Amino acid sequence: MGPMARRVLAGALVTVLLVGFAACSGDDSSPPGPDEPADVALQVVSVKTGGIDEETRTRLESEVGDVLASYVVEGFLGDHPRDDFVRALSDFSTGLADDGGRDLTTLTLAETPAIAAVRATRLKANLAFFNPGGDVVGASAFVDLDFDLTFEDGTTRQVTRTGRFSLGLSDGVWQVTGYKICCSDPAAVQAGTTS
Amino acid sequence: MRSVLQVIRHGLRLLPLVLVLALVVPGSGVRPTTIGLMKVQPAEAYDFADGVVWTLVLGEDAEGQTDLIQLLGINFRNGNAAAIGIPRDSWFELSPEVGEERINKAYATGGAELAADAVERLVGIAPDYVLVTDTDGFLAMVGTLGEVEVDSEFAFEAEDSDLQVHRGVNTFSPQEALDFATTRTTLARGDFDRSLNHQALLLGLLEQLRARDDEPGFIETLGLDAVDGIDTGNLSPLDLYRLLNALTSVDPGKASGCIVLGTDATSPLGGAIVIPDFELAQRYGDDVRSDARFDQDCPEGA
Numbered sequence: 402m403g404p405m406a407r408r409v410l411a412g413a414l415v416t417v418l419l420v421g422f423a424a425c426s427g428d429d430s431s432p433p434g435p436d437e438p439a440d441v442a443l444q445v446v447s448v449k450t451g452g453i454d455e456e457t458r459t460r461l462e463s464e465v466g467d468v469l470a471s472y473v474v475e476g477f478l479g480d481h482p483r484d485d486f487v488r489a490l491s492d493f494s495t496g497l498a499d500d501g502g503r504d505l506t507t508l509t510l511a512e513t514p515a516i517a518a519v520r521a522t523r524l525k526a527n528l529a530f531f532n533p534g535g536d537v538v539g540a541s542a543f544v545d546l547d548f549d550l551t552f553e554d555g556t557t558r559q560v561t562r563t564g565r566f567s568l569g570l571s572d573g574v575w576q577v578t579g580y581k582i583c584c585s586d587p588a589a590v591q592a593g594t595t596s
Numbered sequence: 597m598r599s600v601l602q603v604i605r606h607g608l609r610l611l612p613l614v615l616v617l618a619l620v621v622p623g624s625g626v627r628p629t630t631i632g633l634m635k636v637q638p639a640e641a642y643d644f645a646d647g648v649v650w651t652l653v654l655g656e657d658a659e660g661q662t663d664l665i666q667l668l669g670i671n672f673r674n675g676n677a678a679a680i681g682i683p684r685d686s687w688f689e690l691s692p693e694v695g696e697e698r699i700n701k702a703y704a705t706g707g708a709e710l711a712a713d714a715v716e717r718l719v720g721i722a723p724d725y726v727l728v729t730d731t732d733g734f735l736a737m738v739g740t741l742g743e744v745e746v747d748s749e750f751a752f753e754a755e756d757s758d759l760q761v762h763r764g765v766n767t768f769s770p771q772e773a774l775d776f777a778t779t780r781t782t783l784a785r786g787d788f789d790r791s792l793n794h795q796a797l798l799l800g801l802l803e804q805l806r807a808r809d810d811e812p813g814f815i816e817t818l819g820l821d822a823v824d825g826i827d828t829g830n831l832s833p834l835d836l837y838r839l840l841n842a843l844t845s846v847d848p849g850k851a852s853g854c855i856v857l858g859t860d861a862t863s864p865l866g867g868a869i870v871i872p873d874f875e876l877a878q879r880y881g882d883d884v885r886s887d888a889r890f891d892q893d894c895p896e897g898a
Contacts, residue, residue: 448812448813448816450813450816493643494643495643496643496644496646497641497642497643500641500643501641503641504639504641506636506637507636507637507638507639508639527812528812529812529813529814529815529816530816531815531816531819531820531833531837532816532820533819533820533823533833534823534833536833538833538834538837539816539819539834539837539838540816541812541813541815541816541841543810543812565809565810567642567815567838567841569834569837569838570834571834578642578643578644578838578841579641579642579643579644579838579841579842580639580640580641580642581638581639581640581809581810581844581845582638582639582640583636583637583638583639584636584638
């Protein structure tokens with residue numbers, strides 16, 4: 402595999418992006434206070450690909466990063482408890498939406514009960530672009546996502562999602578066209594419930 | 597997407613009612629324990645096709661003849677895959693205009709359209725796509741896939757090389773994989789056995805694809821090889837990329853194949869040909885058309 406160019410988007414910028422998405426998700430959440438740990442920034446890197454210059458790569462990373470940031474916010478972050486996790490599928494292609502709905506428990510925190518708060522502790526995406534003839538038409542996004550969950554009884558657990566999203570670019574719009582996602586511990590994720 | 601949203605939103609609207617019932621219905625008043633256990637299952641899906649896609653895979657030699665002819669069906673609903681191998685010397689009416697000819701001349705004579713039509717006449721399944729690769733394209737793609745493990749049904753010595761194939765699992769370099777695929781004369785049943793070897797090779801390539809799909813850039817590099825080395829016909833680069841991604845979801849354990857047997861004969865020009873067993877070929881087609889799964893066993897030798 403070719404050398405990888407590590408390109409980390411400015412943390413502040415992406416944190417603002419995440420907060421912005423959260424604000425758009427329909428709740429009245431506010432940014433964390435000075436004593437509350439904030440969500441980490443989404444770090445987007447990409448495999449060096451022949452035929453893609455630096456400027457184009459930065460733009461592509463930003464475009465795909467937006468799709469992933471939206472997915473993370475709608476699927477995991479925001480104010481809890483909430484039940485609108487299906488919003489995480491808004492950038493999924495039409496043909497993938499039913500599958501996404503079926504797999505919502507894996508793709509998001511849907512059905513994880515009694516969540517009081519969620520904080521992102523690791524958000525990484527490693528991209529590879531598909532550019533036949535010099536035109537980018539697709540990408541893979543290998544994600545590594547860690548979250549600290551606080552439940553209503555005060556207990557905390559870490560939840561991890563890792564895997565690959567496949568994306569296609571058509572008419573200037575990126576859509577998720579596939580996924581292979583799981584968890585670091587597929588056997589069980591403990592979730593707290595109130596007693 | 598809209599329908600999914602509507603269903604889920606509808607379900608969420610019922611959530612308060614469900615919660616009220618849970619509190620009222622006798623026996624539901626037991627409050628949950630402090631810690632519950634929720635399993636999170638691996639999730640995998642790709643948006644390429646809803647159901648079975650049939651692809652005619654052709655391997656073209658230097659003379660433009662296609663000596664690798666496999667009709668592959670992939671059921672993207674459940675990961676099933678079925679292959680119907682057609683020996684290159686199968687002789688029948690390729691089309692009313694062309695008349696009787698070996699099927700391995702169809703692509704050179706009438707392009708992908710004639711090859712697809714001829715296969716449909718034989719098997720009764722119209723390919724959705726035709727993918728044609730030549731020696732260079734094959735070597736490039738297998739080179740990207742890396743060494744491939746192939747479970748050979750036969751032990752034999754390859755033609756024109758020192759490759760010794762063992763019965764069972766062999767690890768092949770790209771060139772060795774090509775030697776394995778092109779060898780015919782040292783096989784006991786010639787082209788029939790070679791067609792079985794082609795299916796074994798395709799299965800090995802599929803397993804290798806799945807084994808490496810978690811490497812960043814792997815699918816993309818393979819896709820570029822495919823664009824350069826394959827005549828993809830009506831498949832756009834984006835569709836090809838999506839197909840490659842979707843192929844990673846095919847379960848090799850759910851893949852099966854049979855070959856179209858036939859009777860040795862001599863062509864009007866005196867060449868060796870095979871008169872294919874049309875009844876058997878049509879039976880294969882009827883069996884796997886809708887689900888890419890062989891419900892009946894292959895006959896002996898197929």
